Amino acid sequence: MEPFTTPTTENICSFCFETQKENALLLERIRFLEKELEKTKEETKKNQRKKKEMKTKAQIGRILTENKSEEKKLSRIEENFKNILTATQLNAVIENKNKIKRTAEDISRHLIIRSISRRAYEYWRNQIGIPLPSASTLKRRCSTFSCRPGMLHDVLLVMQKTLH
Numbered sequence: 001m002e003p004f005t006t007p008t009t010e011n012i013c014s015f016c017f018e019t020q021k022e023n024a025l026l027l028e029r030i031r032f033l034e035k036e037l038e039k040t041k042e043e044t045k046k047n048q049r050k051k052k053e054m055k056t057k058a059q060i061g062r063i064l065t066e067n068k069s070e071e072k073k074l075s076r077i078e079e080n081f082k083n084i085l086t087a088t089q090l091n092a093v094i095e096n097k098n099k100i101k102r103t104a105e106d107i108s109r110h111l112i113i114r115s116i117s118r119r120a121y122e123y124w125r126n127q128i129g130i131p132l133p134s135a136s137t138l139k140r141r142c143s144t145f146s147c148r149p150g151m152l153h154d155v156l157l158v159m160q161k162t163l164h
Contacts, residue, residue, distance in 0.1 A: 085130065092131040100131060107133070107141045108158040114138060 078090060085093070086109060092100045102110075110132055114121045125132040133141070 089131050100133075102133060102137075102141070105158055105161065107138065108155060111138060111142065112158070 074094065078094070081090060081093075086103075086106050088100055088102055088106050091097070110121075113124070113132070114135070121132065124130045125134075
């Protein structure tokens with residue numbers, strides 16, 4: 001057998017020539033389609049990235065909307081409880097703190113409530129969940145108050161703030 005050689009146009013019959021021509025066109029078509037396939041794959045990847053970005057943006061938008069509604073709820077709660085709870089108590093409730101650094105005004109207010117009714121104080125503290133100091137904390141803090149004969153300035157400050 002002789003090695004394969006590309007036949008010349010003169011040696012090829014017309015049917016073979018047409019077949020060879022069709023094969024060349026088909027190969028050209030295959031190359032074109034392969035290029036188109038690559039372009040389509042790249043576009044698909046780009047579209048998937050865009051889709052992912054859009055989903056992320058939508059999630060961010062949803063989170064921001066939820067955050068705004070939560071902030072509105074929180075501001076309404078703060079407004080409603082502003083007259084009932086002290087600023088320290090409000091912050092403790094909002095931030096869900098266990099340890100609270102109480103001011104002299106807070107202790108004075110809590111002492112007033114505690115002096116009215118021990119049972120009511122314990123009910124508010126334990127059942128309702130208002131962040132009030134324990135009885136031992138009140139006793140410890142009372143020992144540091146100045147209780148000289150005459151005017152009780154800490155009590156006057158609390159009463160003055162209550163009137164305003």
